[in-house]
Amino acid sequence: KSRYFLGVAREQKVSLESALSAYSQALSAIDQAPVNLAALSEYRTWAARLLGRICTLQSKQGHTSTLATANAALISYRAWARIWNGDSSVRTTSPSYSLGPYDISNKDVWGMYYNFLSFVLGTDLVYTSSNESPLAFQNSDHTINDLPKMRLRQRTELKQVEAAYESLLLYKTKFPQASQSNEEVERWADSVIANWSILCGPRWRDIDLGEGGKAAVGRSTLDILYRAATKTFHSTSILRHLFSVHASLAEFDLAIKAFDSYTEITSRAKSRAEKTGHNEPGLDGDDLVVLTAAQAIGVLCRYGSQAEGEKAIEVAKRRQPDKAATDAEISTGALISAESSVAAYRAIGESQANFARLTHDPAQRSEFREKAIKSLRKAAELSPNGNL
Secondary structure, three states, rough: OHHHHHHHHHHHHOHHHHHHHHHHHOOHHHOOOOOOHHOOHHHHHHHHHHHHHHHHHHHHHHOOHHHHHHHHHHHHOOOOHHHHOOOOOHOOOOOOOOOOOOOHHHHHHHHHHHHHHHHHHHHOOOEOOOOOOEEOOOOOOOOOHHHHHHHHHHHHHHHHHHHHHHHHHEEEEOOOOOOOOHHHHHHHHHHHHHHHHHHHOOOHHHHHHHHHHHHHHHHHHHHHHHHOOOOOOHHHHHHHHHHHHHHOOOOOHHHHHHHHHHHHHHHHHHHHHHOOOOOOOOOOOHHHHHHHHHHHHHHHHHHHHHHHHHHHHHHHHOOOOOOHHHHHHEEEEEOOOOHHHHHHHHHHHHHHHHHHOOOOOOHHHHHHHHHHHEEEEEEEHOOOOOOO
C-alpha cells in the first residue's frame, strides 16, 4: 500500500521511470506473500492496484522494446493474473474499490495482457520453463523436439487470457443503437483474427497447438466471432472475418452466406452515405470491400461448380472498377488503392476465365476467354512490378 502511494506521488511529481521503480520494489513482497495473507481481500485489492499501475506504465513505455523489458512485462502480467484469479467472482464484477485517476479496470489490464501476448506471438520469442526469464529468442539450441512444448505453453496462456478478457468485455458491453458501433469489440475481433492468421499460418504446426490442431483454433475463432457479433449491430468487419475463417475451414456455403450479408450491408450503407453525405460508423472502406470481394470470387471459382461460377461473374460485375475512378485513384490516392485495383481486375479475370472453362456455349467460351485476358493484362499494367 505504501509503495502504491509512493509510486502515484512520483508519477505526479517526478517521472514515469521513477514511479515504475517505486512500484516494482513491491514485487518481491507480492511473490513471497504467505498463503494466509494472499487470501485476504484487502491484500489482493492493493496488490492488484499496484500491479495494474506497473502493467500500465510498462505498456506506455514500450514494454516490448528489449528482451529484458518483455520478460519484465510478462512477469508483471502473470503476477496480476494470479491476484485476480485467486477469487473467481472478481472476473465478472467490478473491483472492490472505486477506480481513481491512477487505477485501471481489470478488463483493461486483461486487454493489455492479451495485446502483449499477441505481440509475442508475432515475434521470434519462445517460451521457456524459467519463471525469472519466461521468454527467450528462438535459436539453434531449441531443438525440433523442444519447440512444440514451448509453443504449447504459449498457446495455453494465450487461450486463458483470451477467455478472461472476452468474458469481461462482453459482460460489460451493451448492444449498440443502430447509429453506433462497438469499436472495442470490433478491435477485439481484429486482434483475434490477426492471431488466428499466425497460429494457422505456415510458422505453426498442428503439433504446436495441442488437441485438434489448426482446425480447433479455427473453430474457437468462429465461436469468438459469433459471440462478438451479439454485441455489435451489423458489423462489417466481423462478417468479413467470418467469411475468411469459414472459407479456411472449407465451409464454403457458410463463407458465402457471410459474404452475401457483408455485401448487402456495405452496399446499403454506401447508398445511404451517398444520399446523406455521412459515412456510417464502423463501415469498411472501399479498399477492404474490394479486397474481400476479390477473395470471395477466388473461393467461388476454386471450389464451386457452374452455379458458383455464374455467381462469381455477378460479384465481379458489381466490383468492376470504373476507369475514371481508377485513374483518379492512381493520381490522387483518394479512392481505392492501386493494390485494390490490381486485386479487382485479377479477380474479374479469374471469374471470366473460370466461366469460360465451365460454359458449354462455344461463343461464350471465346468471349469470356478474351475478356479474361484483357482483365488480367489490366491488372498487370496496374501492378507496381508489372506482374501478378
